[in-house]
Amino acid sequence: MPLADLLARAAMLSAPPDVTGLAPLRALLFGRLRASGWAPSGELRGRPPSLADSDEALLAAFVRGDAAGFDALFDRHAARLNGYVRRRLRLQPSDAADAVQEAFLILFQKAEAVLAHEPVNVPGFLFGTLRNKAARILAARSREVAAGPPDGHALSLDEDGLEALLRRETAEKLASLLERTCSPLEQEVVTMDLDDRDGPEIALALGITPNHVRQIRHRALSKLREALAEEEPS
Template identity: 85%
Template sequence: MPLADLLARAAMLSAPSDATDLARLRALLFGRLRATGWAPSGDLRGRPPGLVDSDEALLAVLVRGDAAAFDALFDRHAARLNGYARRRLQLQPADAADAVQEAFLILFQKAEAVLAHEPVNVPGFLFGTLRNKAAHLMAARSREVADGSPDDRELALDEGGLTALLQRETAEKLASLLERACNPLEQEVVSMALDDRDGPEIALALGITPNHVRQLRHRALRKLREALAEEEPS
């Protein structure tokens, strides 16, 4: 399984539930879906699907305008997406609400591709999209020093040795470490670096400077070293 999918799964498993402002978020999302041309049929909550209905079945009828399917998918996943955005990623409330809405909107827009993928993984797609949105928000709003120099406590970090160690970990272990220790922007930088992409390539992909990439990579590797040290038997 690709590392991006494993990171989405790790995020999904670690996400707390947060029902804050869900009614408002639901109303905003419903309006944004309608603005795309989606024409809902049936009464919202008027014909709630049963608990046995799969995400795959709900998504298939959602794109055809089933309002109850929208409601069921939202009820099933929104609280944990909201909790991940607000509490795990520590996004501001407005940013968290926007990121959760974007995750659902992109799911709707790419429903055909999601349904064609085997196995169909609606929550994995939602959490992966939310992670990407958060990473780009962090990149856009980050203000790093111009020279990108690490602070004194980071100078002893052996980046090459630690990178080689991470490359020997299983993909599942690496995803778990990244999810636990690093924020989404740092996760993206490390993932691309382990995929042999250089600093300028990563900077271009994320819309940040190469010096910023260097800082993020160094900071992430320090966090990962600390996470690995915590796992070592005393």
């Protein structure tokens, strides 16, 4: 499984449910979906959804215009998405609501591709989309720093050697290490870096400068180096 998918799964498993503000968020999302071209049906198609219905079946019904399918998917996943951005990432309420809405909007827009993928993984797609949106928000809010070495330890950190070491780890172990060691923004930079995307590409994706990418990368690799050193047998 790709590293980005493993990080999305880790986020999903660690997310605490949070129902704060879900009712107005649902109403806003319903309106945005209709504005984007979704046409909810006036009546339920078939029986109302139940807890036994799969995400795949609910997503297919949602795309067809079944408002009950949308409600069921929202009820099943929105609280954890909301908990992740509000508690784990500590986003402001307006940013948290925007991130959760975007996750569902993109799910609707890309539903055909999600349904065509085996196995169908609706929560994984939602959390992956949410992580990307949150990373962009956090990047926009983080401070730019002056060019040059980030700190006095810059010369002692063999970043290329450390990256080579990280590439030898299994994807599962690396995802676990990133999740417990680095901030979500640092995770995104390291993930894209290990995916052989250069500084300008990462900067463009996150909406920050290449210099800022270097600073975040160095900070993340410093944390990872310390975490790996603690795991070494004494």
